[in-house]
Amino acid sequence: MTDNAKARKRTAIPPTWQALRLSPLSTSTLALAAVGLAPLFVSGYFASDVLARAMLLALVALSLDLAWGYGGILSLGQSAFFGIGAYAVAILTLRWSSSLAAPAGILLALVLPALLAVVVGWFVFHGASSVLYVAIVTLALPVLLSAVDLRIPKVTGGLTGLSGVPYFPWDSDTTTFYVLFVVLVAGVAALHWLVHSDFGRLLMAVRDNEQRARFLGYRTPAIRLVVFALSAAIAGLAGALYAPFNGFVSYDLLGLTLSTNAIVWVALGGRGTIAGPLLGALIVNILEPTLNRAFPGFWLLILGLVFIAVILLFPDGLYGILRGRRPLGAGLRVVAADAAQAPEGALAISARGLRLSFGSLAVLQGVDLTVATGTLHCLIGPNGAGKSSLINVVTGLLRPSAGHVAIEQEPLHAGKPDLVARRRIFRTFQASNVFETLTVGDNLLLARGAGRMASPFRRTTVLDIPPAAFRVLELSGLDAKIGERAGELGHGERKWLELSMVLAAEPAIIFLDEPTAGLSAADRNKAGEVLIELVRRHKLGLLLIEHDLDFVKSIAQRLTVLGNGRILSDGAVAAVIGDPKVQQIYGGGLGEVADGRGT
């Protein structure tokens, strides 16, 4: 554990209650300290059996918390990973009389569950993965594996299971207790480190807004795969330790019971915190033997009902109630980078013959569009003309019914917005799209990463962003709100944040979907200045969807008018506005602009 953690623990002792509320780490530390000292006070049986088992199962709860609480992967399959781990060690140590059997078993217990998770994840995380689909597929894992287990009794022992699994290489229960204790402490510390690293921020960003992460260039399915595999390996490790601890493994380890229980522990404790699931698993498992004896049969029923009540009434779990609102980490400081922006190469993205239909509704009917660096390009058109749809197709959100998109003649595979973003082409959304659960600073950090895998070993404290991005922060006053949660910002501020984010990503081309909608006139002028400077000084390419013609006329170099899914006119601003076809749509209002009499 870090010095910081130790320091926090020292200061936490006098106002214990406050510390419990404010620092999840101190809660975890206190809980672990209590468990670690427990053998001095309780009976040997209680420590070596009940407590040791509870610690093993807490490891499963932590593995689920990583996948579900931090990764957003509601896995009902943790028992499958746990069971595979237990069987790997049991089978190897029973069948292979070599000193290598146990280490090989543990290795398999880590690798096999992770592999299974990768295979399952490859299927379920593809595209926009739904919570439900993941839940159902992972639910099928334990059901299928326990059935398969019974089907191959030669390997697994079938109904009778495998008994006589060799104990650990030592005899003392106390040693076992402290080995398990050390493993659990290491697990908590590693998880704490991981979720507070840059990678942890990326993980939470993907959990809360996968789409935004993809449009910043992150391969979100791969990130989910990594987390799920890691979670499976931790559950497998718990299983590997369980086999020698229990001396007996059978098909019901693979079954749904443990998965279900783990969900209950994590949900009761509070998912997305480390202390919550740790406490949930420890407390439930310590109470269970006693309460089960007191109310045979009713204990599970009561647990089920409490679980329902917690889900409906306290979705943040019991630790969530205790903690109240999480204070935001003061961690990140955002500064403007000294160096001028890296010189940009010229880049163009072009669409040819794009068509897009939903059933009989033709949204785009053969559109050609090129957006290149060094141009401030505006796209206008009446409501329903297909402006947003066009951007959605070009940036890879929607798949065109016909036609294709190419970056520098290189055809683009539709449905891969992260590939577009990694060519330094970014976009904003009509309704602002930011990571609402993260702070302004963390939003910028992720944007700055622009698709590069965030480090699990680093925690950035000073973030330097390109001067243009920093200017947007200053103009909007967001530089004073770096530590605030993005979800608590006003609508205008979120639009500014999103603009600053795409600038922080060092873009070549940006698509801006109504960047000034809902901004005040003063803000709009400020935005216009920033946009013009981006193009003039930094040679960026911008495509703006706009409604305000005066604004368009004051900033645009090139104008495209879209109507009924077709390009009506395209070219220099004055020429387009003078076009009779455009005049017809916009009538008098545009005439004034064209004549230069507009205000």
Place this chain on the structure above:
Amino acid sequence: MVLGTLNVLSAISLLFIAAIGLAVIFGVMGVVNLAHGEFIMMGAYASYLVTKMGYPVALAFIAAPVTVGLFALLLEPIFFRHIYGKVMESILATWGLSIALRQVFLLAFGSGYKSVPYPTDAAVNLLGTTFSLYRMLIMALAVLVWAGIMLVEHRTNLGAVARAVMNNAPLASALGVNTNRVYAGTLVFGAALAGLAGAVMAPLTSAYPSMGLNFLTNSFFAVLVGGLGSLSGFVFASASLGASNEVVAILVDPVWGSVVLVVVALVLVRLRRTA
């Protein structure tokens, strides 16, 4: 060959009947009901109680849907109403409900299998193969349920209102449709279909507390492969999954059959997302 075909058709019908209640609830309301399997289990126990009290087993096919439908009606205001439209909460809360229901039935009836007699032991002779009349009736029932839902969906005002709510609940609500009542009605209808499935299954599998799990995953795969709110997609999904399951079950082994069902479902969903 004839026998094989009949077995496959009967497996498809069983999957269709088991999953149709789920498809209705999920398709209209987007409520994920992980207690669906337990609704089927309750239908099976209703069947068991009807026959145990000495009534003819045919009565079970009315009693089971009514019982489970009523149960859902009672739970609607205190439970289901709070999770409409919330995917994560509905997964977790209905999962909790399924745990509680399994436990209640375990406490009330014990873990043993409660057998329910077949409504008919007769067999029919088809192209030289004898086949259980009951299974033939199940196929007929599946077609009947399918036709009934098609009729309600496309030929009645009720269906039009349900489709409107399915399409755009806030708009339907603004037009004066009582969406809560539509949701409640759909929930009860879906639950009643699950109860009916329980009555159909009871003679085949007997009634036991954990029986729901076997139907839950398969039903969900049928719904997920079929896609949201599409009856024809759902029929296709039931057919492809039910058939692949049964073919492997006949040729190799039922366990591998259920593995194959999941693999086929995964591949189909992945293909649909890529296309």
